[in-house]
Amino acid sequence: MTSRVVQYRRFGGPEVLEVTEREDPEPGEGQVRLRVRAAAVNPLDWKLRSGAMARGDAPAEPKVPGFDVAGVVDAVGDGVVDLAVGDEVVGKATGGAYGETALAAAKALTRKPAEVSWEVAASVPTGATTAARALALLGLGEGDHTGTTLVVDGASGGVGVYAVQFAVARGVTVIGTASETHQDDVRALGATPVVYGEGVADRIREVAPQGVDRAFDTSGKGALRDLVALTGSPDKAVTIADYAGAQELGVTFTSGGDADTERAVLADALARVADGRLRTPAVVTYPLDQAGKAQDDNQYGRVSGKLVLLP
Numbered sequence: 001m002t003s004r005v006v007q008y009r010r011f012g013g014p015e016v017l018e019v020t021e022r023e024d025p026e027p028g029e030g031q032v033r034l035r036v037r038a039a040a041v042n043p044l045d046w047k048l049r050s051g052a053m054a055r056g057d058a059p060a061e062p063k064v065p066g067f068d069v070a071g072v073v074d075a076v077g078d079g080v081v082d083l084a085v086g087d088e089v090v091g092k093a094t095g096g097a098y099g100e101t102a103l104a105a106a107k108a109l110t111r112k113p114a115e116v117s118w119e120v121a122a123s124v125p126t127g128a129t130t131a132a133r134a135l136a137l138l139g140l141g142e143g144d145h146t147g148t149t150l151v152v153d154g155a156s157g158g159v160g161v162y163a164v165q166f167a168v169a170r171g172v173t174v175i176g177t178a179s180e181t182h183q184d185d186v187r188a189l190g191a192t193p194v195v196y197g198e199g200v201a202d203r204i205r206e207v208a209p210q211g212v213d214r215a216f217d218t219s220g221k222g223a224l225r226d227l228v229a230l231t232g233s234p235d236k237a238v239t240i241a242d243y244a245g246a247q248e249l250g251v252t253f254t255s256g257g258d259a260d261t262e263r264a265v266l267a268d269a270l271a272r273v274a275d276g277r278l279r280t281p282a283v284v285t286y287p288l289d290q291a292g293k294a295q296d297d298n299q300y301g302r303v304s305g306k307l308v309l310l311p
């Protein structure tokens with residue numbers, strides 16, 4: 001069987017993405033093949049496509065973008081015991097998610113609750129798992145952290161919305177930065193909103209006379225020095241998006257987590273989404289052949305929310 005997939009053979013702008021027909025990939029040891037129902041667009045997808053994170057003009061072989069995926073298992077590789085053909089699952093793909101089919105390690109998938117739509121399910125993995133990992137690094141993992149004040153820079157984004165909600169649920173007082181447009185959204189998540197940009201540190205001090213204990217830079221837009229100044233120590237801040245700033249200031253940069261932990265976090269987040277305890281960003285859907293537009297809309301902040309491809 002063949003199926004459609006988005007791929008790029010050279011690095012560059014959205015124009016390097018092409019929709020092509022390929023032979024369905026066979027799942028290897030520990031993998032399953034999914035019939036993809038929804039695949040989310042994340043900033044990492046267009047960063048990798050641009051070549052900014054690689055050497056040379058082209059990847060060694062054609063690349064299919066995307067990680068976050070929701071779909072139906074349609075083939076099972078050797079050694080997979082906990083998933084079967086027909087299972088509806090969510091998680092992270094291996095070798096790309098922007099297609100009608102995708103491969104994934106079984107241990108990178110969890111079951112999709114029936115109450116959660118395909119597009120919402122696909123929108124959750126990276127945001128929820130990254131937020132949980134960063135909070136744990138900040139000493140704000142599961143448990144009661146009443147009395148702690150946290151700043152989330154980029155509180156309206158794909159990672160920020162989960163960081164705010166996880167922290168609020170643990171008793172943390174959260175101050176979240178966002179554009180003017182998203183101040184009410186951040187407030188609705190349980191945080192005190194503050195507009196980002198020039199003067200943000202003063203605005204944060206105004207709403208946090210008690211001081212700031214921890215800071216999470218999800219945006220990577222240059223606020224890290226201010227965040228360190230607000231908390232008083234680089235040990236009390238974490239970034240997922242400012243690698244150079246982290247090196248310079250001695251702040252922890254985190255990327256990628258342990259598969260078992262991520263699967264547990266994702267399953268828990270989906271259960272909370274299913275019963276309404278956890279809000280997800282608004283989802284905007286695109287057909288597969290609009291993958292380049294979806295990536296551009298995300299990169300340039302033209303469309304708010306989580307952008308999801310429906311093959």
Ligand SMILES: NC(=O)c1ccc[n+]([C@@H]2O[C@H](COP(=O)([O-])OP(=O)(O)OC[C@H]3O[C@@H](n4cnc5c(N)ncnc54)[C@H](OP(=O)(O)O)[C@@H]3O)[C@@H](O)[C@H]2O)c1
Nearest residue numbers: 043154156157158159178179182196219221240241255256
């Ligand atoms: N290291 C990792 O493991 C990891 C994992 C996931 C993501 N990331 C990275 O983290 C970043 C955010 O990812 P995401 O999925 O949350 O992106 P996203 O959904 O596109 O959200 C971006 C957020 O940044 C905010 N923002 C824009 N300009 C800002 C500024 N000058 N100051 C503060 N905030 C600003 C936006 O707010 P408005 O919409 O209100 O303008 C929005 O909340 C990306 O660079 C991504 O590559 C890293």
